Amino acid sequence: MINYLYQEQNWQSQLSELITDPLELLENLQLSPEQLLSGAILASKQFKLRVPRAFVGKMKVGDPLDPLLLQVLPHHLELEDHPGYVTDPLDEESANHIPGVLHKYQSRFLLTLTGACAVHCRYCFRRHFPYQENLPKNEDWLNIQNYLSAQTQINEVILSGGDPLTLSNRKLALWIERLESIAHIKILRIHSRVPIVIPNRLDDELVSLLKNSRLRIILVVHSNHAAELDDFTCLKLSHVAQQNILVMNQAVLLKGVNDSAQTLVDLSHRLFDANVLPYYLHVLDKVKGAHHFDLEAAKIDLIYKEVLANLPGYLVPKLVREIAGQQNKTPLFGVATF
Numbered sequence: 107m108i109n110y111l112y113q114e115q116n117w118q119s120q121l122s123e124l125i126t127d128p129l130e131l132l133e134n135l136q137l138s139p140e141q142l143l144s145g146a147i148l149a150s151k152q153f154k155l156r157v158p159r160a161f162v163g164k165m166k167v168g169d170p171l172d173p174l175l176l177q178v179l180p181h182h183l184e185l186e187d188h189p190g191y192v193t194d195p196l197d198e199e200s201a202n203h204i205p206g207v208l209h210k211y212q213s214r215f216l217l218t219l220t221g222a223c224a225v226h227c228r229y230c231f232r233r234h235f236p237y238q239e240n241l242p243k244n245e246d247w248l249n250i251q252n253y254l255s256a257q258t259q260i261n262e263v264i265l266s267g268g269d270p271l272t273l274s275n276r277k278l279a280l281w282i283e284r285l286e287s288i289a290h291i292k293i294l295r296i297h298s299r300v301p302i303v304i305p306n307r308l309d310d311e312l313v314s315l316l317k318n319s320r321l322r323i324i325l326v327v328h329s330n331h332a333a334e335l336d337d338f339t340c341l342k343l344s345h346v347a348q349q350n351i352l353v354m355n356q357a358v359l360l361k362g363v364n365d366s367a368q369t370l371v372d373l374s375h376r377l378f379d380a381n382v383l384p385y386y387l388h389v390l391d392k393v394k395g396a397h398h399f400d401l402e403a404a405k406i407d408l409i410y411k412e413v414l415a416n417l418p419g420y421l422v423p424k425l426v427r428e429i430a431g432q433q434n435k436t437p438l439f440g441v442a443t444f
């Protein structure tokens with residue numbers, strides 16, 4: 107482990123000191139530059155490396171197959187084309203009526219307030235998403251407000267990625283206040299990987315903002331492996347959960363990272379230690395550049411059967427796939443072909 111005192115450093119400086127050079131990342135982990143096979147640098151130009159030092163501190167020094175490293179290190183296989191792996195696997199552009207808004211589900215409404223993430227996950231289904239054309243500006247709020255006000259069946263707004271917790275508390279407070287002004291919005295869900303990669307993001311100001319909102323707040327974090335959840339991260343998550351904020355986790359099933367039942371069982375137990383409930387286990391969205399993380403349906407079925415056999419029901423995440431145009435995530439277990 108790198109002895110890195112990230113617990114003392116505020117989240118804003120951690121966010122401004124990300125590692126973005128693959129060679130620096132390898133050097134930090136005492137790995138040779140040869141780990142980067144030709145093509146990896148080009149892959150990192152197409153989708154930049156971004157990783158917080160706090161997250162690097164959870165990786166095993168000297169292990170080129172560390173499951174946390176594999177999620178962030180650019181790989182030459184990202185340059186390969188494979189049939190069926192496309193730039194917009196969930197066809198989100200067709201659900202994008204107003205900048206920053208994705209209305210895919212009846213009662214829920216997604217707002218993408220920023221294109222920035224604290225970490226770039228190589229398997230991300232939005233790695234090609236044209237964020238710059240889609241960020242809502244202040245003047246777009248009127249449009250969003252009119253749209254939301256007219257759609258009284260929408261009771262939940264989801265702040266999604268980019269990562270909403272890369273925004274300042276001031277900006278988040280402004281958006282929360284705006285959403286609170288619409289009477290039929292009852293729930294605010296925040297999807298974020300920042301608490302896992304920079305746990306200090308869960309600072310007192312943010313926690314107080316969330317717990318004092320009239321909206322019911324759900325924080326959905328994204329952790330794929332128990333090694334991401336060190337004691338400090340668990341402490342931070344647990345503190346949020348104790349403030350009447352529901353904290354859940356979604357993970358993605360990834361070849362080489364968490365493709366064994368034991369790894370997923372350990373993840374669920376560790377989440378429970380942190381007061382976090384496992385929510386979804388997603389199979390990979392078929393995004394261009396991430397084919398090497400995908401698993402065969404039969405293997406997924408086997409792994410999931412073993413997970414079911416080894417966990418109490420409340421610790422089993424739902425195995426799902428998102429299918430473009432569907433009104434909900436599609437449950438997969440027991441489905442022979444997926």
Ligand code: SF4
Pocket residue numbers: 222223224225226227230231232233267268269299328
């Ligand atoms: S944090 Fe989420 S949105 Fe950002 S790159 Fe990772 S998976 Fe994608």
